[in-house]
Amino acid sequence: MARKLIFGMNLTLDGYIAATGVDIGWSGPPSEELFQWWLDQELANEVSLYGRKLWETMSSYWPTGDQQPGATPAEIEFARNWRDTPKVVFSSTIDKAGWNTRLVTGDAVAEITRLKAGDGGPMGIGGAALAGAAMRAGLIDEYALATHPVLVGGGTPFFTALDNWVNLNLVETRTLPGGVVLTRYETRRGGQG
DSSP: OOOOEEEEEEEETTSEEEETTTBOGGGOSOOHHHHHHHHHHHHHOSEEEEEHHHHHHHHTTGGGGGGSTTOOHHHHHHHHHHHHSOEEEEOSSOOOOOSSEEEEOSOHHHHHHHHHHSSSSOEEEEOHHHHHHHHHTTOOOEEEEEEESOOOSSEEESSOOOSSOOOEEEEEEEEEGGGEEEEEEEEOTTOOO
16 A cells, blocks of 8 residues: 655645745744644654755754753654654755755655655655645645635745646644634545546
8 A cells, every 4th residue: 555645734824835035934833732733743654755945944943842941742742753753855955964864866756656655654745845746746645734814925835836636525624723724635536637
């Protein structure tokens, strides 16, 4: 059985994961419930796939996130899980990546296809360019969105331009404090056209 590939991120109501200038200040600190939901998503993943920019963001904080003053139990668990989970970073501009990470400099779509064909648990994918390439190649099995009630008018979109329609099935919806709406959709295979 092939591995499931899940693309999930925080985004604005108008569909951006970062505002113009790579500004993610619109999301603010997550509520305990939202952070726990993301932790649960991460704990379910057997492998994490990152583009360079998201890798740099995550690796600048999470290796020592459990040692930060005031770290909550969920943040401590997230940091430990982040360090322990095998990671693959796709980049042609960095030459090394630590913390249980393998660097891939070649064809990202070919490598993701190879990883999906293997046995194992779900893989999470993050980073707009990397996830966009996987989306265009039809490799995403599930979309997990934490939609925040803010409009930013431009920036880095969650969804990329596609060549074909992708039909989805809603599998979860939940409202959290601050008006954040969680939704998860599975790709309906065979229904693209």
